[in-house]
Amino acid sequence: MLTLMTHPFCCILPPHIVAKLAESKKPAVRAAALETMRLSAAALERRLVFTTMPQMAAIPAVGGKKARQVFDMKGRTRPLPGSLARAEGKKAGRDVAVNEAYDYSGLTHDFYLKVFKRNSLDARGMTLISSVHYGRQYDNAFWNGEQMVYGDGDGQLFVRFTKSRDVVGHELTHGVVSNTCNLEYEDEPGALNEHLADTFGVMMKQWSLGHDVKKADWLIGAEIMVPRKTVKALRTFKNELAYEKDPFLGTDPQPKHMKNKYTGDEDNGGVHINSGIPNHAFYLVATALGGNSWEKAGAIWYRTMLALTIDSQFADMVKTTSMIAGKLYGAASLEQQAVDAAWKQVGL
Ligand SMILES: [Zn+2]
Numbered sequence: 327m328l329t330l331m332t333h334p335f336c337c338i339l340p341p342h343i344v345a346k347l348a349e350s351k352k353p354a355v356r357a358a359a360l361e362t363m364r365l366s367a368a369a370l371e372r373r374l375v376f377t378t379m380p381q382m383a384a385i386p387a388v389g390g391k392k393a394r395q396v397f398d399m400k401g402r403t404r405p406l407p408g409s410l411a412r413a414e415g416k417k418a419g420r421d422v423a424v425n426e427a428y429d430y431s432g433l434t435h436d437f438y439l440k441v442f443k444r445n446s447l448d449a450r451g452m453t454l455i456s457s458v459h460y461g462r463q464y465d466n467a468f469w470n471g472e473q474m475v476y477g478d479g480d481g482q483l484f485v486r487f488t489k490s491r492d493v494v495g496h497e498l499t500h501g502v503v504s505n506t507c508n509l510e511y512e513d514e515p516g517a518l519n520e521h522l523a524d525t526f527g528v529m530m531k532q533w534s535l536g537h538d539v540k541k542a543d544w545l546i547g548a549e550i551m552v553p554r555k556t557v558k559a560l561r562t563f564k565n566e567l568a569y570e571k572d573p574f575l576g577t578d579p580q581p582k583h584m585k586n587k588y589t590g591d592e593d594n595g596g597v598h599i600n601s602g603i604p605n606h607a608f609y610l611v612a613t614a615l616g617g618n619s620w621e622k623a624g625a626i627w628y629r630t631m632l633a634l635t636i637d638s639q640f641a642d643m644v645k646t647t648s649m650i651a652g653k654l655y656g657a658a659s660l661e662q663q664a665v666d667a668a669w670k671q672v673g674l
Pocket residue numbers: 336337338496497500520523
């Protein structure tokens with residue numbers, strides 16, 4: 327389906343987690359998960375219907391300036407985007423979710439502009455549109471090809487999905503991907519799509535907090551999870567588990583090496599699972615080079631995102647990052663060696 331490939335419906339929470347929650351013994355958790363599944367399926371259907379409609383998100387911001395709009399769904403799921411809660415330049419109100427969606431989409435815009443000279447998702451200043459309070463206890467956030475949508479979480483395992491800035495950076499990066507290499511959302515190209523979303527999300531977090539590779543926690547979605555001993559975050563770039571033997575989520579299935587690559591059909595061929603392999607490679611490159619991830623490693627990865635194509639595989643990612651590292655820093659430079667060594671370490 328071409329429409330789906332052009333505008334994939336990209337959730338932050340992978341289907342294996344939502345499915346696990348739907349089996350929970352706690353009725354409230356189970357109910358929230360079932361509702362999340364129902365709403366996600368409905369949103370995906372509507373996404374397919376609306377692909378032929380004009381895209382409101384494609385309106386370029388006036389004069390190329392940052393332009394944000396945050397809408398409130400007030401617990402409803404349609405029609406998107408809901409009622410306008412805060413427009414660009416307006417003061418913060420009392421609603422934390424509205425303020426976070428506004429602030430973190432602004433940080434993502436600034437990150438792309440200042441670090442990579444990219445003016446918004448489409449490089450033409452497109453308006454960043456977010457809707458918060460989507461559904462009741464909705465356990466997810468997604469990019470629907472036009473805008474960001476955030477649930478409030480069930481309150482027992484997940485809180486509002488705007489709380490992690492890397493989740494916002496992740497979802498908006500899906501918008502950058504669909505405007506650049508447009509990687510198909512399944513198998514290895516899909517895992518690369520998820521990988522780029524995580525990588526630019528985590529870099530935006532580090533950049534906005536001023537964290538170098540050592541200070542950074544390298545976690546995705548730490549703040550959206552209700553704290554408990556068995557859980558660190560949704561995903562981690564390090565060679566560690568993001569959650570382990572958690573009574574609700576089970577154990578983090580992300581591989582950090584090709585020998586553990588997931589080969590089943592779930593999750594569009596494991597797009598949120600196998601992204602763990604290139605994610606870990608990026609972490610290895612960034613930590614080998616030291617300093618700030620978004621400078622050298624980020625420069626290589628940004629140019630790679632522009633160079634990949636719709637059906638790029640892991641092998642293409644390896645070749646392209648190495649070639650670009652060579653172009654930027656010289657053949658056999660330390661940077662190119664770090665890239666080649668990292669891929670080798672994850673079995674590529
Ligand atoms: Zn995603």
